Amino acid sequence: MRLLFLGTGAAGAKKIPESEIKPGQRRCASMSIDRTVVVDVALQSFDFATKLGEDPSAVTDIFLSHSHPDHFQRSTLLQYAAAAKQRINFWCHETAVPYLHLTEEDLEQINLCTMKNMQKIQTAGMTVTALPANHVAGPDEQPVHYIFEKDDQVLFYGCDGGWLRCDTWQYMRKNGIVFTAMILDSTVGELPGNFRIGEHNTIPMLRLLVAAMRESGVLPPKATLIANHIGVPPYDALKKGDYGLLTELGMTVTHDGLVIEF
Ligand SMILES: [Zn+2]
Numbered sequence: 204m205r206l207l208f209l210g211t212g213a214a215g216a217k218k219i220p221e222s223e224i225k226p227g228q229r230r231c232a233s234m235s236i237d238r239t240v241v242v243d244v245a246l247q248s249f250d251f252a253t254k255l256g257e258d259p260s261a262v263t264d265i266f267l268s269h270s271h272p273d274h275f276q277r278s279t280l281l282q283y284a285a286a287a288k289q290r291i292n293f294w295c296h297e298t299a300v301p302y303l304h305l306t307e308e309d310l311e312q313i314n315l316c317t318m319k320n321m322q323k324i325q326t327a328g329m330t331v332t333a334l335p336a337n338h339v340a341g342p343d344e345q346p347v348h349y350i351f352e353k354d355d356q357v358l359f360y361g362c363d364g365g366w367l368r369c370d371t372w373q374y375m376r377k378n379g380i381v382f383t384a385m386i387l388d389s390t391v392g393e394l395p396g397n398f399r400i401g402e403h404n405t406i407p408m409l410r411l412l413v414a415a416m417r418e419s420g421v422l423p424p425k426a427t428l429i430a431n432h433i434g435v436p437p438y439d440a441l442k443k444g445d446y447g448l449l450t451e452l453g454m455t456v457t458h459d460g461l462v463i464e465f
């Protein structure tokens with residue numbers, strides 16, 4: 204799998220047009236997989252992909268984790284829909300739909316495909332499973348993590364969410380899932396305590412989570428471990444020294460434009 208990170212920042216990252224992003228700044232969350240799938244559609248992700256020489260008409264499927272504005276911008280979804288060679292598949296949890304405010308005209312340009320907890324679908328040469336995340340967006344919305352499976356690769360996308368929900372953890376263990384790569388929410392730094400415990404991870408939380416996943420075999424030693432959804436000012440930002448702590452955990456810290464292949 205080839206991952207291209209189009210935006211790696213948490214809420215507070217730049218929700219401004221592409222032209223105003225300075226080097227080193229983080230855009231909001233978005234990532235492409237094998238050029239055909241995009242996960243989350245933040246404001247700048249289409250423009251940045253184009254700037255990097257990606258062909259947006261190659262994208263056939265978009266997966267949304269939840270409706271927060273640092274992950275979803277209707278305008279970006281419509282940019283991909285307009286560029287697509289055929290109607291683009293737009294996947295999200297069924298409870299997210301009311302919070303996306305899509306018009307009838309928008310719905311004519313996309314195939315809206317909804318998913319339920321633990322539902323497994325096949326598209327773009329992949330098997331994709333939606334797992335409930337420990338995160339809150341719309342009042343009745345269930346944010347999701349995804350498992351993307353292709354050939355022998357098994358990727359976990361876990362932004363946003365703090366820890367793992369018990370049913371998600373049990374699903375992984377009962378089904379004997381062994382990841383070849385995991386992307387984990389790494390919003391908050393090395394803080395002994397933080398109010399975001401129920402929705403985002405701090406580094407001490409990641410330490411426990413990674414140890415538990417390694418101990419149970421869900422995360423084998425050779426798996427690629429990625430720290431993403433990095434906290435930025437004005438919220439609890441990761442500090443430069445925190446990057447070293449994540450590296451000590453065996454994690455690669457993302458930056459905008461990073462490509463990871465496994
Ligand atoms: Zn977020």
Ligand SMILES: [Zn+2]
Binds near residue numbers: 269271338363
């Ligand atoms: Zn969120």
